[in-house]
Amino acid sequence: MTPSSSIAAPGANPAPEEHHDHHPSYLVDGTTIKSWLLTVDHKRIGLMFLFWVLVFFLVGGIFALLIRVELLTPGPTIMDAMTYNRMFTLHGLVMIFLFMIPAIPAVFGNFMLPLMLGAKDVAFPRLNLLSFYIYLGGATLALWGMLNGGLDTGWTFYTPYSAHTTATVAPVLFGAFIIGFSSIVTGINFIVTVHTMRAPGITWFKMPLFVWAMYATSCIQVLATPVIGLLLVLVTVENLFGFGMFDPARGGDPVLFQHLFWFYSHPAVYIMVLPSFGVMSEIVSTFSRKNLFGYRAVAYSSLGIAFVGFFAWGHHMFVSGQSTFVGGLFGVLTMLVGVFTAIKVFNWVGTVYKGAVEFKTPFAYFCGFLFFTVFGGMTGIALGTVSLDVAWHDTYFVVAHFHFIMVGATIMAFLAALHYWFPKMFGRTYHEGWGLVSAALIILGFNATFIPQFLLGNNGMPRRYYEYPERFQALNVASTAGATLLAFGFIIIALYLTYALVYGKASGKNPWRSKGYEWMSESPPPTHNFVGPQPVFPEEPHFYVDPKKAEVPNAV
Amino acid sequence: MQSSSHAAGGALPVPRLAGHFASLEVQNHAARLGMWLFLATEILLFAGLFICYGIYRFLFPEAWAAASRSLDLTLGTVNTVVLITSSLTAALAVHYAKDGKNKAVAVQLGLTLVMAVGFLVIKYFEYKHKFDIGTLPGRFYSYEDIQLPGVPLYFTVYFCATALHGIHVVIGMVVLSFSLVRALKKADFGPNNFTMVELGSMYWHLVDLVWIFLFPMLYLV
Numbered sequence: 001m002t003p004s005s006s007i008a009a010p011g012a013n014p015a016p017e018e019h020h021d022h023h024p025s026y027l028v029d030g031t032t033i034k035s036w037l038l039t040v041d042h043k044r045i046g047l048m049f050l051f052w053v054l055v056f057f058l059v060g061g062i063f064a065l066l067i068r069v070e071l072l073t074p075g076p077t078i079m080d081a082m083t084y085n086r087m088f089t090l091h092g093l094v095m096i097f098l099f100m101i102p103a104i105p106a107v108f109g110n111f112m113l114p115l116m117l118g119a120k121d122v123a124f125p126r127l128n129l130l131s132f133y134i135y136l137g138g139a140t141l142a143l144w145g146m147l148n149g150g151l152d153t154g155w156t157f158y159t160p161y162s163a164h165t166t167a168t169v170a171p172v173l174f175g176a177f178i179i180g181f182s183s184i185v186t187g188i189n190f191i192v193t194v195h196t197m198r199a200p201g202i203t204w205f206k207m208p209l210f211v212w213a214m215y216a217t218s219c220i221q222v223l224a225t226p227v228i229g230l231l232l233v234l235v236t237v238e239n240l241f242g243f244g245m246f247d248p249a250r251g252g253d254p255v256l257f258q259h260l261f262w263f264y265s266h267p268a269v270y271i272m273v274l275p276s277f278g279v280m281s282e283i284v285s286t287f288s289r290k291n292l293f294g295y296r297a298v299a300y301s302s303l304g305i306a307f308v309g310f311f312a313w314g315h316h317m318f319v320s321g322q323s324t325f326v327g328g329l330f331g332v333l334t335m336l337v338g339v340f341t342a343i344k345v346f347n348w349v350g351t352v353y354k355g356a357v358e359f360k361t362p363f364a365y366f367c368g369f370l371f372f373t374v375f376g377g378m379t380g381i382a383l384g385t386v387s388l389d390v391a392w393h394d395t396y397f398v399v400a401h402f403h404f405i406m407v408g409a410t411i412m413a414f415l416a417a418l419h420y421w422f423p424k425m426f427g428r429t430y431h432e433g434w435g436l437v438s439a440a441l442i443i444l445g446f447n448a449t450f451i452p453q454f455l456l457g458n459n460g461m462p463r464r465y466y467e468y469p470e471r472f473q474a475l476n477v478a479s480t481a482g483a484t485l486l487a488f489g490f491i492i493i494a495l496y497l498t499y500a501l502v503y504g505k506a507s508g509k510n511p512w513r514s515k516g517y518e519w520m521s522e523s524p525p526p527t528h529n530f531v532g533p534q535p536v537f538p539e540e541p542h543f544y545v546d547p548k549k550a551e552v553p554n555a556v
Numbered sequence: 557m558q559s560s561s562h563a564a565g566g567a568l569p570v571p572r573l574a575g576h577f578a579s580l581e582v583q584n585h586a587a588r589l590g591m592w593l594f595l596a597t598e599i600l601l602f603a604g605l606f607i608c609y610g611i612y613r614f615l616f617p618e619a620w621a622a623a624s625r626s627l628d629l630t631l632g633t634v635n636t637v638v639l640i641t642s643s644l645t646a647a648l649a650v651h652y653a654k655d656g657k658n659k660a661v662a663v664q665l666g667l668t669l670v671m672a673v674g675f676l677v678i679k680y681f682e683y684k685h686k687f688d689i690g691t692l693p694g695r696f697y698s699y700e701d702i703q704l705p706g707v708p709l710y711f712t713v714y715f716c717a718t719a720l721h722g723i724h725v726v727i728g729m730v731v732l733s734f735s736l737v738r739a740l741k742k743a744d745f746g747p748n749n750f751t752m753v754e755l756g757s758m759y760w761h762l763v764d765l766v767w768i769f770l771f772p773m774l775y776l777v
Contacts, residue, residue: 120576123586188593196586197576222593226601234604234716243712244694245608251706256611260604528575 023526025427040125041527045132046111047425052136053107056098063091065487068449068480074468081466085152086167088464092155093146097176098139100410101268104275105221106135106186108417109214111425113190115518116208118199118535120528123192127185135182142175154464156265159246159257163238170236177232180225183271187221190214201537208517208541209298213278216302220267220274220309228264231257255320262313269406270309274302276413277344280369283416284348285542286514287363288355292542294347304340312337318389327386334384341377345370360512361435365416368443369409376405379454394464397457400450408446415442415493422497423511427524428504434496441489448482515543584751591755595762598724602766605717609773612713616706623710624777626691626702628682632775635678636767642671643764646732646757653750658743661753665736668760672729679722686711714774721766728763731756 026043030036036044067087070077079087110128114121122128145151149168153161162169194215198207207215234245235257244250246257277298285292292298314322314330322330348370357363379401383389392398423429452475457463461472468476510519517537521530577583613620649664690698693715697708735753739745745753 114576123577124590125574125576127590184597188590188597191593192586192590195589196582222597223600226597227604230601230604230720234608237716241693242695243716244708245712245716247694250694251612251616251709252712253611253615256608260607534578 023522023531025522025524026527027426027524029527038129040121040129042110042114042122042125042128043425043525043529045128046107046109048132049102049106049110049135052139053099053103056094056139057103060091060094060099061487061490063087063094065483067091068483070466071468071476072480074470074473076467082152084466085154085464086146086150089151089154090146093142093151093172093176095407096155096268096272097142097179100272100406101179101183102135102186103272103410103414104279104417105190105214105217105271106131106182108210108279108421109186109190109217109275112421112518113193113211113214114197115424115521115525115529116211116516116541117193117197117202118517118520118530118537119193119197120530122189123197124189127189131182131185131189134185135179138175138178138180138182140175141178142172145171145175156261157235158261159235159238159252159254160248162235163242163247165239169239173232173236173239177229177236180229180232183221184225184229187218187225190218191222194218199534199537202517205296205299206537206540207299209281209292209295209302210275210278212299213274213281213302216306217271217274217278219303220271220306224264224267224271224310227260228268231260231264255317258317258320259313262316263310266313266316267306267309269402270305272406272410274305276369276409277302277305279413279417279420280348280366281344282514282516282542283362283366283420284351285544286420286512286516287358287360287366288352289358289544290351290355291540291544291547292347293350293353294343295540295542297343298347301340301343304343305337308333308336308340315384315389318386319393324386331384331386335381338377338381338384341373345374345377358512359436360419361430361432361439362416362420364436364439364443365412365419368439368446369412369416371443372404372408372412372446376401376403376408380405392457394462395457396453396461396463399463400453400457403450403453408450411442411446415439418497420512421518422500423507424518424523424525426501426504427507428500429507429511430500430504431496434492438489438492438496441485441492445482445485445487445489448485449479450482452476452478452482515539515541517541580748587751587755591758595758598762598766602717602720602769605713605720606769606773609713609717612706612709613777616704616709619702619704619706620710620777622702622704623691623707623714624775626699627714627775628685629775631678631682632771635675636771638671638675638678639764639767642668642675643761645671646760649735650750650754650757653739653745653753654747656746658739658745661745662736662739665732665739665753668732669729669736672725672732676722676725679718717770717774721763721770724763724766728756728760731759 026041030039036048039045066079067084070079070084070087110122145168148171151157151169151172152167153165153169157169157173162173194207194211234243237243238245238247244252246252246254248254281292281298312330312334314326315334318327318330348366379397383392383398383401419430419435456472456475456479459472459475461468507523509523511523512519520535573580573583577586645664645667649661649668652658652660652664686692690696690700691702691711692698692708693712694708697711699707735756738752
């Protein structure tokens with residue numbers, strides 16, 4: 001249902017200029033610390049999330065670099081084996097639960113969703129703030145546990161080891177359990193917002209594609225997260241009291257644990273990557289100056305990925321004693337994900353085709369994203385083939401694969417979104433040249449880090465090993481060199497974006513001349529997003545060319 | 557700035573319309589939809605335990621039957637009746653809230669809370685009996701009359717499921733007491749303002765529903 005009251009005159013542009021002076025932007029509307037910490041404004045909550053997500057990205061990145069340095073030589077390099085186990089566990093946990101899952105939904109979803117729907121806020125603003133504090137609370141508990149002992153089980157915390165290890169399992173897992181609530185609350189909030197807060201004129205098929213992607217993501221968050229929540233509690237209890245739920249010595253079944261774990265953790269991959277698809281749909285259309293090719297196909301394929309994603313978890317367990325039949329079934333279901341993703345990829349490419357491409361920083365990230373998605377996706381199809389996976393299972397091939405599709409795609413989209421919406425969020429522009437340089441560095445660095453790992457895995461180097469034979473050293477050094485390059489790229493971004501935050505030129509309302517709905521309000525937007533009566537949206541999103549009038553126009 | 561679907565609106569007969577909603581109708585619709593989604597997450601939370609139950613019952617059918625018979629069926633049945641009745645009173649509270657009969661709302665919610673406490677007291681005696689005879693989860697199991705592989709696992713599932721359900725009962729009681737206090741102090745529930753009671757009641761029905769599944773699964777194997 002669409003809210004039906006307070007309709008402005010059709011075609012009226014929101015935020016008339018004469019009102020501008022009376023409505024300060026959300027950044028300066030209240031400058032006390034309290035006005036930030038207790039805000040219910042979705043934009044401020046999004047910014048607070050951005051700050052913490054970046055902090056945890058730094059923490060996880062430092063762990064990653066330490067791992068890469070340790071792997072420079074075949075033997076011990078800078079840390080002992082136990083510390084190494086903790087490092088890769090914490091790298092995984094921090095990056096997945098504290099960075100990638102909230103990265104795009106909680107930051108850009110929070111900030112953009114209401115703007116894209118012509119709403120003043122999300123449906124439950126106070127719940128939104130609560131989800132931020134739940135996230136911080138869970139993160140604090142998890143970090144406390146990491147500093148006081150740390151976890152050495154790998155981020156998958158498989159039983160029975162996680163039930164018996166002497167490392168501090170309980171606080172870290174309970175922290176992750178709490179963070180899960182933040183994810184659920186955000187998901188509920190977004191679904192309700194999409195259902196009830198759309199402005200007059202925004203029907204389901206006039207929603208921007210980022211909203212569609214966030215909607216699909218939220219469905220996964222709401223339906224999958226409770227299962228891992230329960231599992232985290234069960235493992236915590238198991239570790240503290242030894243109830244034996246997954247302990248083979250007491251009749252428990254560790255494979256049952258794996259099923260429940262991957263029932264969440266496989267869809268979680270789509271929690272991380274679907275928002276990226278949404279971001280990229282926005283960006284490809286804006287910078288190609290063309291309507292998105294196959295709008296409905298892209299929208300439906302988001303839902304398709306969300307749906308099929310729930311039935312593919314068994315491909316993590318091909319060697320865990322599943323029957324061959326079940327293995328084959330999960331293999332086929334896994335490949336369906338590839339079909340839906342390919343639909344998206346072809347539509348993006350179709351959008352760029354004969355578009356008037358402006359090769360700005362976000363578009364550079366789009367190119368990197370396309371490469372990582374296709375390469376990572378194709379290796380995913382290969383890994384979904386049971387006979388091949390038996391050989392590749394638990395090797396660096398798998399590590400490289402999921403870093404390509406999950407991390408590569410998400411990082412590309414996160415950075416693209418950060419650059420694309422930087423003027424929207426702060427009203428300032430960054431240095432385009434440095435943007436392109438760092439994008440090139442990051443894309444190159446990422447490839448240099450993980451292509452050697454594909455080769456390592458194919459040659460048989462297992463993941464998570466502390467020592468390795470002499471013959472793997474060259475590729476490991478290459479990978480570490482790539483990671484260093486990657487780190488330099490991020491440092492450059494941090495420098496010029498911080499500079500732009502303070503000294504950047506004013507960007508104006510819509511520096512990209514984008515037709516996205518979020519650009520219809522001021523940049524940065526006033527506290528309630530739109531000044532005056534609720535705006536109406538006569539045009540479709542991504543509407544650059546009237547398809548009835550022109551085949552290939554001078555779109556610029 | 558302070559806006560929420562549940563915001564109290566002083567002495568007005570309707571809840572305050574938060575500024576970001578188009579109309580009160582939309583606001584109530586949003587609140588209800590949010591609650592339904594939350595209930596879906598709750599069902600999935602318990603679904604994990606139900607799967608554990610199903611797998612282990614399939615693996616250890618004899619142990620499951622024997623362990624189930626060691627439970628007190630009478631107390632379990634009484635508890636089921638108590639909880640279903642409390643769902644009825646919770647539903648009646650919504651009915652009276654729609655009519656604006658705030659005293660009746662308070663009475664019905666009070667009855668619901670009394671039955672909830674009754675449920676927990678009976679549960680306490682069941683737990684105490686288990687601690688006395690040693691039918692406990694995992695490595696704590698020490699009951700000598702039933703020695704079958706898988707029986708400790710039954711009690712792991714039993715305690716995890718009933719404890720998780722018990723926590724939900726307590727949360728439900730807290731949620732309903734907010735409505736109770738409001739019905740007594742502000743007495744402003746009416747045809748336009750019953751969403752708070754309705755949502756609390758929906759949650760209570762879920763707590764009841766979970767028990768309706770747990771009871772036959774645990775007691776009537």
